[in-house]
Amino acid sequence: MEASSLGWFLNMAVSVGLSIAILVLVSLGLSVLFGMMGIINLAHGEFLMFGAFGTLAGVRGGLPLPVAMLVSTLAVAVFGWIVERALIRFLYGRLMDSMLATWGLSLIMSQGAVFVFGATTQGIATPGGSIYLGGYSVSAYSVVLILAALSLLAFVYAVFTRTKYGVMARAAVQRPQMASAVGIDPRHINSLTFMFGAALAGAAGALLAPMVGVMPTMGEAYIARAFMTVVVGGSGVLTGTAAASALLGGVENVVSYLFTPFLGQAALLVLAICLVRVLPTGISGRLRRKL
């Protein structure tokens, strides 16, 4: 089958879309924690890793893949709640200390995963097979991931605007004293928010598990880029993450394609530096979007 230009275009669209979707998935959890709680969670990659391993365990236990992903996400959420109660709640307002403590947590989590699962574990193959787009074939799962990322953005939007928790959380972020003056318990909200952020990280890991090699150290590869995406995006959880992912992910993918993946990585870093310099409050700050 000869490659047609429509096929090339569709293929590029899926490829770029996938890069952006992965950045969205990987950064959303971190953005919730940073944007709504001012916490830097350096163990974010490890929460993601737990979500991936949980999915593996679920599938091996006989659950169908989507169910395993869901169960794994919930398990990571519960783990997030435990971590918040045991550690994070002492660290609000202490940005540097939260970095240090979560770095320690990440060491424990990743070595813990080695103890439980071993350094090498059997993974899950990508479901879905491939689809043909005018001369190019792409993995059907890539499209699934893109849709998943969009759905997750929509889900987060719904949670923050339609649920009682979401409205309270946004109030607590914008005016903490006022919020507690009207009876919103910040500690309760914070627990839920951390859980939510952890769950999002776990969901990202669950969704990525069929696409990459799941290993205890897989979190490391994502943390730096998630970080940059969150900072470039600013504190608006949705606008920021979506805009920054689109910009950084898109540029990286296109440059990788036109030149080499090394230049793609370099381009992402340089672009991030320039954007932070020019937009010190991030893209969402510039657009004056709070969510």
Place this chain on the structure above:
Amino acid sequence: MNRAFRWLALCCLAFSTQYPAIAADKEPIVVGSVLDETGALNVYGKAMADATKLAVKSINDAGGLLGRPLKLVTYDAQSDNAKYTSYANQLALRDHASVIMGGITSASREAIRPVADRNKTLYFYNEQYEGGVCDKNVFLTGIVPSQQIAPLVDWAIKNGKKKFYVVAADYNYGHISTDWVKQYVTKAGGSVVGAEFIPLDVSEFSSVISKLQEAKPDVVLSLLVGGNHIAFYRQFASAGLSSRMQIVSATFGLGNEQVVLGPKEASGIVVAFPYVQEDSSEDNRKFRAAWTKAYGANYPYITDSAAAVWNGWHLWALAVTKAGSTDREKVIKALESGVSFDGPSGKVTVDGPTHHVVQNVHIARANENHGFTVIGEEKSVPPSYEQSVCDLVARPNTAKQFTPSAKAN
């Protein structure tokens, strides 16, 4: 003044932890190993560390060396390069090791080398690498491109696949090996239609897969390394390319890729290593029995790196026996005279002038059971490039790494 005394107290406290419980006994022969058992490189390091312990134990079970038992001191470099310098120094100066074996990445080897050289401690690097190291004090038992790439390329060409596309990890090993690929492919009558270098922390390959579909090679030669790169094989298969392009690889399997991937994703990939666990030789059967006894039947896979470590220890042991001493100069001389060991991968012989080994190379194909099936063998493949540039018998003062592009220019 309080401050000063506090400093003093703390310094003393810290340094006192470094004083050894003096194992000053002359009886055992102290030997040392530095590997990454934790951190990102533990996938490689674990099997190598296990092989180390088993090798030393097997030497001791056979009566030790020169009537003395071996005492193994191991350090975990925690995937932190700076620690290699520290631990290698420790082994040389504090533990007085007769030999240091260790290092996984080439960077860690290059960190150990100057320390071992300065402290005049013999050093073995037992891991596949990009080739070219020429140092009187160093012996290298891993396979090098001049041994590995040719059989791999030959297999592809023989099976009618002439258009190659190289996907390599973006660092020294990947670049140098790719140069070798280009040389051998051209010599064998094929063509390299593209080469892509992927940084080590990339796990998303859609742009590469797009380019592959545009270039339409017959065979993809993979030199990808590390946990993140496993995703390539997964994404390649899920894009439906497995039926259209054959993957051959010089690195697939070192990190247990075939265990992590599913049967449909891995099967069909062809590799070339000295050691393949499924090899049916008698020596391998005994080796595997010993391994299973020590580490259980559920061990993920005995990698080629583990076998290289095993070879390294036994070659050194044979040299010590031949030299009748652990003195470095004598052992080096013994090694250079051509010590030979019948190991699980077949006969391994030290090549005196280059300090590398002549060994067999097995061609294998990944099967549906998270393992490999042997489909071919080349016996006694010499390290031809190293032989052409390095002669430590004639020029013993060399201590550098040769690279093909430099030579070509």
Place this chain on the structure above:
Amino acid sequence: MRLIGCAVVALVALALGFAMPEFATFQATNWALFGLLAVSLTLVWGHGGIFSFGQGAFFGIGAYAYSVAAMNILPVTNETVSSVVVAALAAAALAALVGYFIFYGNVGDVYVGIITLAMTLVLFTVLSSTADPKYHIGEAQLGGYNGISGVPPITLPFGESGTTLTVVQSYSTVILVCASIVAGLYVLLHRPFGRVLTALRQNELRTQLLAFDVRFRKLVVFTIGGAIAGIAGAFYAAWAMFISPVVFGLALAAQVVIWVLVGGRASFAGAFIGTLLVQSLSFALGGGAGDATPIVLGVVLIAVVLFLPSGIVPALARFLVAKRTSGSAGSAAADASVPQEQRFAELPFRSESGGATLSATGLEKRFGGVRAVQTATVSFGQKGVHCLIGPNGAGKSTFFNLLVGRFPPNRGAIELDGRPITHMNSHDRVRNGLGIKLQVASIFTELPVRENLWLAAYGRRRDEAVADLRSAEMLDWLALAHRADDSAGSLSHGQKQWLEIGMVMAAEPSVVLLDEPTAGMTREETARMAAMVRLLGQSVSVIVVEHDMEFVRALDVPVTVFHQGNVFASGSLEELRRDERILDIYLGRQGHGHVA
């Protein structure tokens, strides 16, 4: 004092170097160098308030620069000392470049961390790809991921081909270098530069408003920090005889932060102690803890954060050294007194400035769609007091901020003494004679009262002796001499306001801008403030934005009324009080020829 402590520790360390077995000395060299790297972060962060995630990058640049320079220069000069200098300069140059980018771009705290992190990752990515032999600088192959092997150790220019230092000699050199650098830093921080830096870290805005160029100072600190890290890197490459791009990775960047946090953020001793503890722990674990090493490290880090949050050295300090009474519980409650009225017969010292005119012409400031100030034109005389009043939302504060230089106007011009200052930033305006007191007392709450005044005086005169004198005079005049060594934060609210006025005056301004100076004051205090303002008005121009009508009346000076961003009317308070339109504005009434 600290220098003696430093010397003692250095001597002890040197002695240990000869006493310890060689392997220990070798390892100790490594820890000392990492400690020096931690010192660079302590300087930049603990003292400069700049959270740099990139000290590892300067360390790496220093290491690579040394390696490349040494491999090229050694054969020619038989020494590598010059290579160390090259390394320091290279690291300093990069730090200056990055610092300029960051500080002159007004990037905020966390984002400085991000930019420095991104910078270090870019360097990692770039240097990892230099594997090809074509990437070489003279004799030195960059080597990509494999790094540069065979880096020459420190070599001195004696003897035929130079003398390479032995392990013990290298160690001693490193100890001496560390001790010299730390001693140098102690001296630097003791000098005015250091005192201003401490103030800057605590209250950047007020520091700027005392005529200190905050951006430049941060740049200087950052560059020095970079140079120190570069020197540490150079010696490190010489120690390991090898360098690879791994020094630019996230792991080392995070480790430096961990060392500093464990030891105590602002303590140089803490930098070494934190590094020593963490590194020796992970070193010891690697020799025996097997797989559990990361877990033990993780637990230790979490324990430090939860139980020793300010680091080990401060915790030890609190534990071992008796607390100095910092004047809190005892004296604070007792004395909330303010200066007596009779002191306001004359100013504490003869100011060299004789007042200046300030005029605003056609100023306009928009925020989005809102025009907070529209075509405001006012002139203030060279001496005398002038009040700006108006209801809430009239634009007084925005106008005030335009005069201060908080932001530039969309249109219009401001002239000080005939010179245009429209586009000058705040610290330059203060240097040119503007004195600014903000509504919320902006002082250095953690510094002693005396130091607050000293900084203000130094900001104008840049002479320590004069600043000492001025601050003493000011203390007397403000009747705060008995609280001179107490921290400014322990003063009562009214006293804080007085202190800030005192600081403004100590800077000898020609035009004083006061934003609601009597906010939160008692009636007595307000009366005294009025007396003080009148006194000031005799020698310089004072512009007061106020809400308190009692105060305005007590002052009995020309008044300008703002309304909806415009200058509505000017005159004496008596005149304006008879103007019905003014009443309209204040009472929100319609009618009486009301100007919309």
